Amino acid sequence: MINRLKKWFRIKPDRKKTEQTSRFYHLENKLGFEIAPEHVELYRQALRHRSIVDNSRYNSSETYERLEFLGDAVLDLIVTEILFEKFPSENEGFLTKLRAKIVRGDTLFELALNLGLNEFLQVGDRAAGQGIELSKSVLSDVYEALIAAIYISNGYQKALEFVMWNLDKFLDFEDLVTKIDNHKSLLMEYSQSEKLSLPKYVVVTEDGPGHDKTFHVAVFIDDTKLGEGKGKSKKTAEQVAAKNALNRIFSH
DSSP: OHHHHHHHTTOOOOSOGGGOOHHHHHHHHHHTSOOOGGGHHHHHHHTBOGGGGGSTTOOGGGSHHHHHHHHHHHHHHHHHHHHHHHOTTOOHHHHHHHHHHHHSHHHHHHHHHHHTGGGTOBOOGGGTTSSGGGOHHHHHHHHHHHHHHHHHHHOHHHHHHHHHHHHHHHOOHHHHHHHTTOHHHHHHHHHHHTTOOOOEEEEEEEESOTTSOEEEEEEEETTEEEEEEEESSHHHHHHHHHHHHHHHHHTO
16 A cells, blocks of 8 residues: 555655755654655655745645645544544544544644644745745645655554654643533534535524523524524524534534
8 A cells, every 4th residue: 555655656766865954854853753765755745835836846746735635534544543542432423523623724733833844844936925834724734744744654653653642742632622512613613624604603583581582593504504403592502503513514
């Protein structure tokens, strides 16, 4: 599998280890392991923004986007395995929601910043000075591209160990678990990660006297009703609607 992926990404050693710049040594220090000479170009690709295509030296397949496609799937599996082992008594719904909080763009952006990946991102001359190096969407994608590079060059186990180290060092699992019951927040994060419109909550009915009302709320994303909920306050009804929407999304 790994050998096929190496051919797929057309990895070609272009420089000897002794010829690497101090900047690349600095990247190795950030990652915590040494990059073999034959894999140097692979890691450069993982840190190459699409704006570099302006330069005739590179084509679109030689930027991080191709690796990000693979890294997204690898990271999903790794986080699933980590959570499965870390929370042996929790059900599928809990694990699915916690995984969604970890692999979302905001979290990956923070992991990328903590690793200093913004310092190594290569952008084209026309894009220089536009703040691309600190773009949330770009850095989250670069992090996934990096995972793909580790997977291709060193195998699944090394990628797993790297992600485990990142999560233990930079994330507070207790805080994530505490926040997992905020269904409205989770639904919003899901819609943002999927590049959908933000959830819209609509009161369908209000039943009962003024001092003891029951609210019936529906939640929509892109004009599609995903869930409904009832509660003694609008906020409670919205949380129930968001929870039902998430259950519907993750059950498919």
